[in-house]
Amino acid sequence: MNGSIASSIGTLSKLVVLDLNNNSFQGEIPVEIDRLREFRYLSLFNNNLSGTIPPKVSILQNVRHRDLGFNYFVSSNWSGFLPMPLLTHLSLAYNEFESEFSRFILDFHNLTFLDLSLNSLSDPIPESRFTDLTKLVSLNLTANAFEGPLSSNISKFSKLVDLQLATNRLHGSIPESIGTLPQLQTIELFENTFEGQIPSSLGLRPIEDQVFVPLA
Structure with a gap:
């Protein structure tokens, strides 16, 4: 699959798992992802995503697993990120x-x-x-x-x-x-x-x- 991740993903308010591994999605992570407050698992591994990781993703306090590796993300203003006390797995490998x-x-x-x-x-x-x-x-x-x-x-x-x-x-x-x-x-x-x-x-x-x- 390719193209961008639609901003309408923010309407899936009950979504618990999002796994888009090994596709060709492009563009940035939509900021609307911060509406998915039931999230436990997020994996965007091995796509063509770019830009900065929006600080709003740290609002998702229930996430345990977060894999954003093998994309083209660049450094962000990390000071805007909130602590994520429940996070156990974090991969930011092979980015920029x-x-x-x-x-x-x-x-x-x-x-x-x-x-x-x-x-x-x-x-x-x-x-x-x-x-x-x-x-x-x-x-x-x-x-x-x-x-x-x-x-x-x-x-x-x-x-x-x-x-x-x-x-x-x-x-x-x-x-x-x-x-x-x-x-x-x-x-x-x-x-x-x-x-x-x-x-x-x-x-x-x-x-x-x-x-x-x-x-x-």
Whole structure:
């Protein structure tokens, strides 16, 4: 399917799930989408949508799953977004977001899945991320321009199973605390400029419980 998403979608006041994955929809997200107050699941993955994500989508406070990945969205004025306390799954992968990490995401305290890969986000990863998003199970920041050292506070992600930070500009040593994450199974740190030794803590668990990808 192609064309734009009609503004009349706002009349579907009882809609709970909207899944338009893998089509060719174009244009912007209609602002009328904010009328769908019963929404629980929104996926516009892999279309040709563009423009900014309207802050009004944050009015949809009941949404648990939001996937806007693989489109052409650009950076917005994130300060206009409201916290979304029930959101658990957020993907903004493979868009055209630039500049610093979207700090409004730090208000989504129940996130378990966060994918911001394949954008042009830069600057250091905010220290507050490690204390505000402690329920994360999967974190993917691959193929951005994040820089600076990796904080030892990454150990705050005690529920993390999947960590993907490859193809960025991270440097310095890999913190010893990364090996203390009790649930961690997959770690990708390649194509950064880390230096020094691989922390011995990464080898403390039985090898059959770990999946390692080259670090450099």
